[in-house]
Amino acid sequence: MSEVIFWVIWVLVVISAMIVAYSKNLIYSVFSLLATFVGVAAIYIFLNADFIAVTQIVIYVGGILVLLIFGIMLTNRIAVAKINQSSFQTSLGMVVVGAVFVILVITILGQSWPVLAESMDFDSTVGKIGTLLFGDYLILFEVASILLLGALIGAATLARKEL
Amino acid sequence: MNHLESYLILSALLFSLGLYTVITRKNGVAILMGIELILNAANINFVAFSKFVTHQVEGHLMAIFIIMLAAAEAAVALAIILNLYNDQGNINVDEADALKR
Incomplete structure (x- = not known):
């Protein structure tokens, strides 16, 4: 089902x-x-x-x-x-994209991926994500907050009437 | 649904369609939609590999950061597109040949 x-x-x-x-x-x-x-x-x-x-x-x-x-x-x-x-450029785009897709599919199917023997289910990922986000990935998290602040100010500045 | 390849093929399809959108569209917002498709394809790959290959949640973290970057990028790109509309009256990117007029 x-x-x-x-x-x-x-x-x-x-x-x-x-x-x-x-x-x-x-x-x-x-x-x-x-x-x-x-x-x-x-x-x-x-x-x-x-x-x-x-x-x-x-x-x-x-x-x-x-x-x-x-x-x-x-x-x-x-x-x-x-x-x-x-x-x-629809025909040219179709040719390029078709070639990219064929290459991707050949690569995906021709590869023997190191898949785990039995597929395990995660029970709940929220706790693990929170632990990692405030542990190993804390610097990335803080950099992301600075980036979001920059994007906020930048977008507000750019969208004003008189630049 | 329990094969890695079915997710990878789906992501390859989404990537190709997003690339096609980016290549062939003239409208700036439509190009942005193609970029979102490409980022979604990358996210599916990250989450699929983290379930089938590593069984760690690091891939999920990368997906969260990609979603966050997509949000920031969409906001800034739409501000630029609104400026483009004020300057030239439409948002066809092939007519945008001046930074200021």
């Missing part, structure tokens, strides 16, 4: 990512990006990554996607219901 659900979500993620890449309407693209993010969060749950799944929903769906929709709405005439977008 969960095998079936996994493959349904797998196909859903791929199809919605294809709509993001190929749709002529920018609004359709951004809303199928929503489906991609939620589907990837479900994939994280299949990988026993509970904390990452919740973070994905909160930050990607709740934050980044809303930012993207704001970006679209602020840079288009909303009176036009259909916000078109054009693509260029």
Whole structure:
């Protein structure tokens, strides 16, 4: 049963990512990006990554996607219901991306990955992540907070009317 | 669902579609969406390897830092895109050839 659900979500993620890449309407693209993010969060749950799944929903769906929709709405005439977008270099891009994908698949399938003998499940990752974040990775955590402060100030400065 | 390869192929597909979006789109916000797809592909790889190969949560930490970087990057990029819109009236990146006019 969960095998079936996994493959349904797998196909859903791929199809919605294809709509993001190929749709002529920018609004359709951004809303199928929503489906991609939620589907990837479900994939994280299949990988026993509970904390990452919740973070994905909160930050990607709740934050980044809303930012993207704001970006679209602020840079288009909303009176036009259909916000078109054009693509260029489609054939060349298809060739390059197809080559990259074939190389990736050949590499993935041709490799014998050092997979653990029996696949173990994590029971809960939140405690381990918290211990590591405030232990071994404390400097990275603090640097990340400085980076976020810089991004906040930078974005607020850049978005002002008079630069 | 218990094979590493199924996750790696999914991530390769997401990466390719994101790369295609970045290469072919003119709209700045659409390019940003392609970048988010690529970062999601990388995250799936980190989390899949941390379950199937190492069985440690270090991969999850890398995924958290990538998500955080994506949020910071989206905020700054959208500020730049809004400035681009004020300057040239649209956000087609192939027409952006001046820093200030």
